[in-house]
Amino acid sequence: MYNAGKIIVGLIIFVVFVTLPFIISGEKAKMKPEPKIDTPEIMKLPEAERKCVESKDFMKAEHMKLLNQWRDWVVREGNGTYVNAEGKTFLMSLQKTCMKCHSNKSKFCDECHNYAAVKPYCWDCHIAPKEKES
Amino acid sequence: MSIDRREFLKIAGLTSLIGVGGVTLSQGLKKVVEASQVKPNLEALTAKRWAIVVDMSKFKTKEDYQRCIDACHKIHNVPEIPNPKQEVKWIWTETYEHAFPGNEDEYLSEEIKHMPFLVLCNHCANPPCVRVCPTKATFKRKDGIVMMDMHRCIGCRFCMAACPYGARSFNWKDPRPFIKKENENLEFPTRTKGVVEKCTLCYERLAIGLKPACVEASNGGLIFGDIEDPNSEVRKILSSRYSFRRKPELGTGPSVYYVF
Numbered sequence: 482m483y484n485a486g487k488i489i490v491g492l493i494i495f496v497v498f499v500t501l502p503f504i505i506s507g508e509k510a511k512m513k514p515e516p517k518i519d520t521p522e523i524m525k526l527p528e529a530e531r532k533c534v535e536s537k538d539f540m541k542a543e544h545m546k547l548l549n550q551w552r553d554w555v556v557r558e559g560n561g562t563y564v565n566a567e568g569k570t571f572l573m574s575l576q577k578t579c580m581k582c583h584s585n586k587s588k589f590c591d592e593c594h595n596y597a598a599v600k601p602y603c604w605d606c607h608i609a610p611k612e613k614e615s
Numbered sequence: 616m617s618i619d620r621r622e623f624l625k626i627a628g629l630t631s632l633i634g635v636g637g638v639t640l641s642q643g644l645k646k647v648v649e650a651s652q653v654k655p656n657l658e659a660l661t662a663k664r665w666a667i668v669v670d671m672s673k674f675k676t677k678e679d680y681q682r683c684i685d686a687c688h689k690i691h692n693v694p695e696i697p698n699p700k701q702e703v704k705w706i707w708t709e710t711y712e713h714a715f716p717g718n719e720d721e722y723l724s725e726e727i728k729h730m731p732f733l734v735l736c737n738h739c740a741n742p743p744c745v746r747v748c749p750t751k752a753t754f755k756r757k758d759g760i761v762m763m764d765m766h767r768c769i770g771c772r773f774c775m776a777a778c779p780y781g782a783r784s785f786n787w788k789d790p791r792p793f794i795k796k797e798n799e800n801l802e803f804p805t806r807t808k809g810v811v812e813k814c815t816l817c818y819e820r821l822a823i824g825l826k827p828a829c830v831e832a833s834n835g836g837l838i839f840g841d842i843e844d845p846n847s848e849v850r851k852i853l854s855s856r857y858s859f860r861r862k863p864e865l866g867t868g869p870s871v872y873y874v875f
Contacts, residue, residue, distance in 0.1 A: 554653045556764045559756055561656040561822045572656070577802050605807040606765060608692075608799065 514596040517588040522581060534565050534578075545601070548575065575607050584610040658824035662841030664740070664759035665816055666870040667827075668849050668858070669733050673836035680708050680733055686832035687814070692805045694793030703784040703806075705814040706735040706829055714861055732873065733837075735829070736761060736782040736814035737861060740868030744774035744783065753811075759842075759870060760816045770809040779865050783813045842870060 482488070497504075523531060533540050535547065551573040554560045563571045572578050583589045586609040594601065618626075655661075674680055687693070687706045696702050708731035712719040715732075742761045744753050752767035753774055775783045789808045803819065806812050817827035825831070830839040840847035849872070852858075858872040 552766060556762070556766070557754070558653075559655065559758075559818070559822070560653040561659065562654050564652040564654065573653070574802075576804065602807075606804040608801050608803075608805060610801070 514592045516590075516592045517585055518583070520582065520584045520589075522584055533582075534563065534569075534571050536566075548579075548603075551575075575603065580610050585612060586610065587612060656822050656824075660821045660824055660826070662758050663843035664841065664870065665738065665821075666759075666840065666842035666849050666872065667735075667816075667830065668838040668852050668872045668874060670836050670838060670852070671730065671732070671873060671875050673834065674731075674733065677731075679833075679836060680731055682832045682834075683733060683829040683837065684708075686828040689798050690800050690803060690820075690828050692790075692794050692798075692800055692803055693812075694790035694805075695795070696788075696790070696793050701787040703786065703790060703812065705784075705812070706733065708732060709734045715859070716862075717864075733829075734780065734782075734861070735871065736816070737780055737867065737869030737871045738814075738816055739870065741866060743777040743779070743867060747773040747777040749773065756818070758821075760818055761813075762815055762818060763812060765804070765806060765810050765812070768810040770811065772811060774811055779862050779867065780869075783811050785811050 535543075540547070551563065554563075555573045561573055563573045565571065580586070586604070590603075684706050688695075688704075691705060693705055694703050711723070711727055711730060711732060714734055719728075738759055738761045740759070742753075742755060745755050745761060748754075749771060750767045750769055752764050752769070754762055754764070756762050770785065772785055775785060786806050786808050790806055794805060817825070817829075820827060826839050827837075830837045838848050838852055840849035842849055842853075844850065852874060853872060856874045858874045860869045860872055863869065
């Protein structure tokens with residue numbers, strides 16, 4: 482092989498360069514997002530009532546669609562009450578209903594949104610609950 | 616490999632079956648929402664067409680006006696922007712000649728000439744702003760409220776050009792720094808840069824059975840009710856006293872009436 486030294490050194494530099502982002506971020510890249518649902522508001526509720534408006538699996542996958550629907554129902558159709566699959570009723574409001582329980586936007590919303598690199602523009606207008614520094 | 620007609624039909628049938636089945640399965644989750652229902656709030660105030668009567672005889676001092684303005688601007692997180700070219704207002708005061716142009720008279724009494732009139736969105740029966748909005752961000756509700764859907768507003772400002780009452784304000788910059796922290800209402804959103812806003816007749820308060828904030832703060836100066844209900848308070852006042860509206864000749868059918 483001609484110029485073996487140069488080629489091998491070049492290859493090593495190339496491999497290091499390409500894998501640099503993974504080396505630098507290290508374990509952080511592998512960390513899964515863990516949204517926290519242990520806000521004081523939720524912990525205050527009795528065990529049986531610690532339920533979101535729909536099932537956990539549904540909310541995980543479809544909360545963005547549900548929020549869109551809520552928005553249309555409230556703003557455009559003027560219906561304010563949501564009746565869920567179990568027949569329980571809720572006031573449809575991001576600030577007055579969702580964030581009353583999930584008062585930890587940074588640990589609940591941002592946790593996954595940052596991981597998935599999505600930037601929903603909810604908070605351009607809607608006011609996030611004030612979080613206590615801990 | 617060649618297939619005969621019979622083979623082909625078998626394969627086609629099977630594939631479409633798998634396809635349809637897959638779609639149905641994936642929509643299983645969606646069904647949960649479809650099974651859910653929505654309904655209007657039980658305590659909501661309803662009407663065929665909301666209207667406000669401004670009883671000018673109840674507005675005597677500057678504070679009488681300011682109380683209404685502050686009540687509205689506080690609960691709706693309306694920013695206080697010092698530059699008048701960029702200001703945002705939902706309810707404000709205007710002189711007689713500005714509020715009722717064409718009616719000013721050379722020999723108008725000094726009292727009326729300098730009297731401030733409380734003005735707000737007229738929630739017109741035939742709103743020009745709704746007609747020009749290209750995204751239907753502003754629309755008319757069944758109860759007569761000319762409503763804003765901030766999610767849809769693209770900030771084209773056609774509605775501002777169309778509104779003959781100047782009831783609309785554009786957010787030239789992020790309004791958040793101009794809302795005092797102690798005045799912030801955490802239960803109502805702010806707006807963002809690049810959208811148009813105006814009075815929404817407190818749709819969010821009506822939904823929970825409360826009258827608009829300005830009406831509540833006015834100590835009887837503003838009367839709120841259903842104009843299509845002959846027994847409503849507003850109709851009683853309008854049938855007994857002389858009333859006038861802003862620019863009725865334009866045919867917009869304003870729902871805000873003034874009485875002396």
